[in-house]
Amino acid sequence: MHKQDAQESACRTALSLFDMTVQMFHSAADYLSLEPGIRKILTHCHREFVVNFPVVMDDGSIEVFTGYRVHHNTSRGPAKGGLRYHPHVSLDDVRALAMLMTLKCAVVKIPYGGAKGGVTCEPGKLSKRELQALTRRYASEISLLIGPDEDIPAPDVGTNAQVMAWIMDTYSMHQGFSVPGVITGKPVEIGGSIGREExxxxxxxxxxxxxxxxxxxxxxxxxxxxxxxxxxxxxxxxxxxxxxxxxxxxxxxxxxxxxxxxxxxxxxxxxxxxxxxxxxxxxxxxxxxxxxxxxxxxxxxxxxxxxxxxxxxxxxxxxxxxxxxxxxxxxxxxxxxxxxxxxxxxxxxxxNAGGVTVSYFEWVQSRDAYFWSIGEVNARLKEIMTASFKEVYQIAGRYGVDMRKAAYILAIDRVKSAYELRGIYP
Known part of the structure; x- marks a missing residue:
């Protein structure tokens, strides 16, 4: 192996998902002449929460699981992002996925910031009772961060509508009243949106x-x-x-x-x-x-x-x-x-921004207690996704770049504008 190839191989091995996301961010930010201060803000996550919590298993033994919830940025609205149950969930990956959520919401002009969370586990090896116990305890731990105006989780790899229902119920029990807007991707019967699953x-x-x-x-x-x-x-x-x-x-x-x-x-x-x-x-x-x-x-x-x-x-x-x-x-x-x-x-x-787009629709419906038909949901989704594709494609042509870089340019510019308008406290 040549020396340069060896160096590239070592660099590739060292690059984490978050490193790769930051690398692409800087590459796109160069086209906007983004000032150093905003670069520093957007290449760091605002909050990182790690919790180790016990769960009593079906055989009476106790297992300790590690969970995460990360807020990347909330300049454009409440934090939004999925919850992943997978053996390879790590803090670095959650950071990267939270950053991608900030950009994803900005690309489709959804008024959210980016978040992500998860638990390192193998959900397929857990009984339904164990999965519910893990979910409720994890929801209790991250209840310091989540809320309909603060941070609204959703399903991701290894989680589904049932898991979201348990989280909604746990949060609601803590509040003393039902709070359907704390979560999206929940069953239609308890305030979910038709069309969210697909x-x-x-x-x-x-x-x-x-x-x-x-x-x-x-x-x-x-x-x-x-x-x-x-x-x-x-x-x-x-x-x-x-x-x-x-x-x-x-x-x-x-x-x-x-x-x-x-x-x-x-x-x-x-x-x-x-x-x-x-x-x-x-x-x-x-x-x-x-x-x-x-x-x-x-x-x-x-x-x-x-x-x-x-x-x-x-x-x-x-x-x-x-x-x-x-x-x-x-x-x-x-x-x-x-x-x-x-x-x-x-x-x-x-x-793949269709999920967060209809999650936004669900959040709006939950807060209004007024629900849309499947025709309305799909028509509004098509309108947003089609317009977003065209915007990104036009930017790609304008700057002479590929679609990924164009999407990052569009997203970064929108988040930058939010900072310029809001200012930096204090």
Whole structure:
């Protein structure tokens, strides 16, 4: 290995998700001649809360779990961001995801700041009672920070509407009255919004529609590969098939399945419901998650976890459009290679902003105690996502930059404006 390659390899290993987010921030901020003081503010998180708390397990033993809640910035409104239950949740990743939330909300002009949280655990190995006990204790610990006017959590990897219901109930019990606006992504029966569960995936689909237009791709003839089949991946698959596209590959964490003629999504979902994985699925060829990324296709949707497209595999990506359904699925070097190849990348802070957009709708509905129809929710989501894509695409053309840098430029400029108007206390 040459000395330069060795140095680059060491640098790559050392770069955390937060480091990569800050790196991209500075790269975009240079186009705005952002003053050093604002750079310092926006590359630090305002609050970082870490808690270690006990949970009594079903067998009577006690386990101690570590939880996090980080506020990156609240200059544009209350903190907003998901809660992740995953074995690899760490403070550094939560910092990065909180910063991305600040930018994501600014890109789509939602009046929120950025936050993120989570618990280091394996939710699939917990019983329902253990999961509820963990959630309620964690909610109690972070109740110092959350509230309908302060910080509004939402679902993320490993959490769902039921977890949000437990958090809402715990917070409400502490207050002595029901506070539905403290959380979003909760069940419709207790104040959730119709359309919230599929909102992130629908937002990804809307941005793909817009990207296909500018690239001259007919979605009815498009071949689509999707990494991840949680709410986001499954929703994108459903909407793409409804639009006439062919989904040729899809995956879960343990691996995926490929069929050049197209997959039957209903059969795939039924198989996963029965077997908890895609292993042995008879309707296609087994592929690893890395092999899946390199398949021939028109549209690739990484909708799983971070750092999936890197310098090692980016040159093997064959799609014309990469739509980032996940947060941070592409490393900076991977992103550079994709752009050099002429691939249109729809960056995460734009592509998957449908979730926070409909979370905002839910928050508004909860506070007004007046609820919208699914038609209203989806129409307003489409309006915001379409307008945001066009704004980012125009900025990319104006500055001669890729879509990610354009999205960062737009977001940073909006947060900067908030600081200039509000001033710095005292």
């Amino acid at each position: 909102a992130t995936g629908r937002g990804v689909f809307i941005t793909i529609e817009e990207a296909a237009k500018v690239r001259g791709i007919e979605l009815e003839k498009a071949r689509v590969v999707i990494q991840g089949m949680g709410n986001v991946g499954a929703t994108v698959a459903k909407l793409m098939i409804q639009r006439g596209a062919t989904v040729v590959a899809i995956s879960k964490s343990q691996g995926g399945v490929y069929n050049a003629e197209g997959l039957n999504l209903d059969q795939v979902l039924e198989y996963v419901a029965e077997n908890k994985s895609l292993a042995g699925y008879p309707g296609g060829e087994a592929v690893t998650n890395q092999e899946l990324l390199e398949l021939e296709c028109d549209i690739l949707v990484p909708a799983a976890l971070e750092n999936q497209i890197t310098r090692e595999n980016a040159d093997k990506i064959k799609a014309q459009i990469v739509a980032e359904g996940a947060n941070g699925p592409t490393t900076p070097k991977g992103d550079q290679i994709l752009n050099q190849k002429g691939i249109l990348v729809i960056p995460d802070i734009l592509c």
